[in-house]
Amino acid sequence: MTLFLEQMLNGLQFGVMLFLMAAGLTLIFGIMGIINLAHGSIYMVGAYAGTLVIGQTGSFLLGILAALGAAAVTGVVMEMVVIRRLYRRDHLDQVLATFAIILILNQLVTILFGRQPLFVPMPPLLEGSVELLPGLVYPVYRLSIILVGLLVAAGLYLLINRTRIGMLVRAGSTNRDMVRALGVDIRMLYTLVFGLGALLAGLAGLMAGPILAVQVGMGEQILITTFVVVVIGGVGSIRGAFFASLIIGVVDTMLRAYLPGLLRQVMVGSEADALGAGISSMGIYLLMALVLLVRPKGLFAADS
Amino acid sequence: MRMKTVLLTAAASAAMAVTGWAQEPVKIGMITTLSGPAGYLGQDIRDGFQLAIDAEGDKLGGVPVTLMVEDDGLKPGNGRQIADRFLNNEGVKLFTGIVFSNVAGATVPDIVDGEAIYVSPNAAPSNMAGKGCHENYFVVSWQNDSLHESAGQNATNLGYKSAFVLAPNYQAGKDAISGFKRFFKGEIVGEVYTRLDQTDFAAEMAQIRDAKPEVVFQFHPGGLGITFMRQYQQAGLLDAVPMVVAEPSMDGVILNAVGEAAIGVNVSSHWNSDFDNEANKAFVAAWQKAYDRPLTYYASQGYDAARVIASALKATGGDIEDLDAFRDALRKADFQSVRGTFAFGPNQHPVQDWYALKVVAGEDGKPVLKTGDRILENHSDAYAAECKL
Numbered sequence: 001m002t003l004f005l006e007q008m009l010n011g012l013q014f015g016v017m018l019f020l021m022a023a024g025l026t027l028i029f030g031i032m033g034i035i036n037l038a039h040g041s042i043y044m045v046g047a048y049a050g051t052l053v054i055g056q057t058g059s060f061l062l063g064i065l066a067a068l069g070a071a072a073v074t075g076v077v078m079e080m081v082v083i084r085r086l087y088r089r090d091h092l093d094q095v096l097a098t099f100a101i102i103l104i105l106n107q108l109v110t111i112l113f114g115r116q117p118l119f120v121p122m123p124p125l126l127e128g129s130v131e132l133l134p135g136l137v138y139p140v141y142r143l144s145i146i147l148v149g150l151l152v153a154a155g156l157y158l159l160i161n162r163t164r165i166g167m168l169v170r171a172g173s174t175n176r177d178m179v180r181a182l183g184v185d186i187r188m189l190y191t192l193v194f195g196l197g198a199l200l201a202g203l204a205g206l207m208a209g210p211i212l213a214v215q216v217g218m219g220e221q222i223l224i225t226t227f228v229v230v231v232i233g234g235v236g237s238i239r240g241a242f243f244a245s246l247i248i249g250v251v252d253t254m255l256r257a258y259l260p261g262l263l264r265q266v267m268v269g270s271e272a273d274a275l276g277a278g279i280s281s282m283g284i285y286l287l288m289a290l291v292l293l294v295r296p297k298g299l300f301a302a303d304s
Numbered sequence: 305m306r307m308k309t310v311l312l313t314a315a316a317s318a319a320m321a322v323t324g325w326a327q328e329p330v331k332i333g334m335i336t337t338l339s340g341p342a343g344y345l346g347q348d349i350r351d352g353f354q355l356a357i358d359a360e361g362d363k364l365g366g367v368p369v370t371l372m373v374e375d376d377g378l379k380p381g382n383g384r385q386i387a388d389r390f391l392n393n394e395g396v397k398l399f400t401g402i403v404f405s406n407v408a409g410a411t412v413p414d415i416v417d418g419e420a421i422y423v424s425p426n427a428a429p430s431n432m433a434g435k436g437c438h439e440n441y442f443v444v445s446w447q448n449d450s451l452h453e454s455a456g457q458n459a460t461n462l463g464y465k466s467a468f469v470l471a472p473n474y475q476a477g478k479d480a481i482s483g484f485k486r487f488f489k490g491e492i493v494g495e496v497y498t499r500l501d502q503t504d505f506a507a508e509m510a511q512i513r514d515a516k517p518e519v520v521f522q523f524h525p526g527g528l529g530i531t532f533m534r535q536y537q538q539a540g541l542l543d544a545v546p547m548v549v550a551e552p553s554m555d556g557v558i559l560n561a562v563g564e565a566a567i568g569v570n571v572s573s574h575w576n577s578d579f580d581n582e583a584n585k586a587f588v589a590a591w592q593k594a595y596d597r598p599l600t601y602y603a604s605q606g607y608d609a610a611r612v613i614a615s616a617l618k619a620t621g622g623d624i625e626d627l628d629a630f631r632d633a634l635r636k637a638d639f640q641s642v643r644g645t646f647a648f649g650p651n652q653h654p655v656q657d658w659y660a661l662k663v664v665a666g667e668d669g670k671p672v673l674k675t676g677d678r679i680l681e682n683h684s685d686a687y688a689a690e691c692k693l
Contacts, residue, residue, distance in 0.1 A: 003511075010510065211535060212503045212504065277473040277497035
C-alpha cells in the first residue's frame with residue numbers, strides 16, 4: 001500500500017513538471033496558433049542559467065531569479081525575432097523555424113558549456129526525506145516540486161479566470177480574429193503569452209536540475225510528452241493541460257511500476273519484463289489515441 | 305585497332321587513378337553520437353581517436369589519414385544514412401565510431417556487406433558476436449555481455465546473495481542483464497527494463513526499496529547513469545543497498561557529476577586511468593595535455609581503435625583495396641593496448657582481462673576509481689563458439 005502511495009506521488013510529481021511545460025505550450029499553440037518546438041530549448045536555457053548562477057553564488061534563490069529571467073528573456077526575444085514572422089505562415093514553416101532554433105540553441109550551449117552534463121547541488125533546505133506515513137519515506141525536494149506545481153496551477157487559474165489579461169487570453173484562444181477586431185493590441189498579448197510560457201518552462205527546467213542531469217538536449221526529452229499532454233487536454237485549455245498532465249504523469253508511472261509485474265503472472269519473467277517495458281513506454285500514446293477517438297479535440301477543448 | 309587503343313588508354317588511366325589514389329590519405333568514416341545527453345560518449349571516442357592520429361602527425365601507422373566525423377544523434381536511421389553516403393559517395397572503406405548498439409544494429413550490416421571494414425570502439429551487440437559475426441566486423445572494446453559478466457562475477461565474489469537488476473530496454477540493455485545473470489550465482493529478486501530516453505527513475509527507486517535486495521546492478525550509460533545515480537542517492541538508497549556496476553554506469557564523467565556520494569560503489573572494467581603500463585601512461589598524459597575534462601574509458605577505446613587500425617595500415621602500407629590482407633593484418637592486433645593484454649578471439653572480439661575497481665576518495669578528496677583485483681583472465685565472450693568465420 002505504501003508502495004502504491006509512493007508511486008502515486010511519483011506520478012503526481014512527474015505530472016506537475018509536465019504541467020509547467022504544457023501550460024505554456026498549450027497557450028502558445030491555442031492563442032497564437034504557433035507550433036513551438038523550441039519550447040524545450042527554453043526549458044534547457046532555464047536549467048543552464050539557474051545552474052550557472054547557483055554554481056557561482058551558491059544561492060538557490062538567485063538561481064531561481066536567473067532561471068526565470070533568462071527563460072523569459074529568451075522567450076520574448078525568440079518571439080520578437082523569429083516567431084512574429086510566422087503567424088501568417090503554415091505550420092510546416094513554423095515547425096522548420098522552431099526546429100532550427102532547437103539546433104542553434106543546442107549548439108550554442110554545447111559551445112559554451114560542453115557536452116558533459118552539469119551538476120546542480122540540491123538546495124540544503126530541501127535535502128533529505130520525510131516520513132509521510134509509517135513506511136512511506138519521500139524526498140522533500142520532490143514534495144516541494146509538487147507543491148510549487150500546484151501553486152502555479154492555482155495562480156494560473158486566478159490569472160486566467162479573474163483578471164483582464166486572463167479574459168483576453170481566454171478570448172484569444174476561442175476566437176483570435178474577433179479579439180483583434182475589437183481593438184485589442186494582439187501583438188502585445190502574443191508577446192506576453194509567449195513570455196509567460198517561457199517563464200514557466202524556465203521554472204520547470206530549474207526544478208528539474210537537481211533531480212535530472214542538466215545537459216544539452218534535455219528539452220527534447222520532455223517536449224514530446226508535453227505535446228501528448230497538450231493534445232489530450234485540448235489545445236489552448238489550461239484546465240485541460242492541468243488534468244491531462246496529472247493523468248499522463250500517473251498513468252506513465254503506474255504502467256512502468258506495475259505492468260511488468262502483472263504480466264509476470266501470466267508469462268515467463270524476462271518476456272514479461274520486456275513486453276511490459278514496451279507497452280508502458282507506448283502507454284501514453286495509446287491513451288492519446290483513445291482520447292482522440294472519443295473526443296477528437298481533447299478532453300477540455302477551448303472552443304467546445 | 306581503334307578499340308584496342310581505347311582499351312589501352314582506359315587501362316592506363318585506371319592504373320594512374322589507382323596509383324594517384326594510393327598517395328591520397330586513407331579516409332576513415334566515423335559515425336558516432338555527438339548530440340543529446342549521451343553526446344560526451346561520442347565526443348570522447350572521437351577525441352581519443354584523434355589523439356592517436358595527432359601523435360603521428362595526421363598519420364596512422366605512418367600512412368596519412370583523413371578522419372571524417374558525423375553525428376548520428378543516437379538515431380539508428382541517421383547512422384544508416386551516413387554510412388550509405390560515406391560508402392557510396394565518398395568511397396570510404398574503413399569505418400568506426402558507433403556508440404550505441406541500436407545504431408550499430410542498423411548501420412554495421414550495410415557497411416560490412418558493402419565490402420568495407422568496421423572497427424567498433426564501443427557497441428558490440430550479442431546478435432553480431434555469434435552466428436551473425438562477419439569477417440569485416442572487428443570489435444576493440446568488448447562484447448556487450450562480457451562487460452556485465454564481469455559485474456556479475458564481481459557481485460558473486462563480493463558474496464551478495466540477491467540482486468535487483470535494471471537496464472534500458474534495447475539490445476545492449478538486454479545483453480547487460482543476460483551477461484550479469486550468467487555470472488551472478490545469487491537470486492534475482494527484481495528485473496526492470498527502463499527506457500533509453502527516461503529521465504526520472506522515481507518509480508524504479510520505489511520498486512528497489514520494496515524488493516529489499518542485497519545489491520543493485522544497473523546499466524545506464526551516459527547522462528542516464530548520472531541521473532540514475534543521483535536519484536538513487538536522493539532516494540536514500542545509496543546508504544542502504546550497495547551497488548555493483550560495470551564501467552558504463554560509472555565512467556569518469558558520471559563519477560565527476562555524482563561526486564562524493566559515489567564512494568564505495570563497486571565497478572568492473574577492462575581499463576582504468578591508473579593502469580600501470582607504458583601505452584596507458586603515454587595516453588593519459590597526452591589526454592591531460594590536450595583536453596581539460598575528465599578522462600573516460602570511451603576515450604581509451606577510441607584511442608585503441610585508432611591504434612589497432614594503425615597497426616594494420618602499417619603492415620599493409622596503407623593499401624585497403626586488398627581486404628584479405630588488411631583483415632589479416634588487423635586480426636594480428638599488433639599494438640600495445642592501453643589496457644595491457646589484448647588479442648582478437650575467433651569472432652574478432654577482444655580476449656582480455658577484467659578488473660574490480662572501487663570508488664575511493666582521492667588525494668585531493670575528489671572521488672577516483674581505484675583498480676583492485678583481477679576478476680576474469682583472458683576472458684572472451686559467450687558467443688565466440690557460435691561464430692563460423
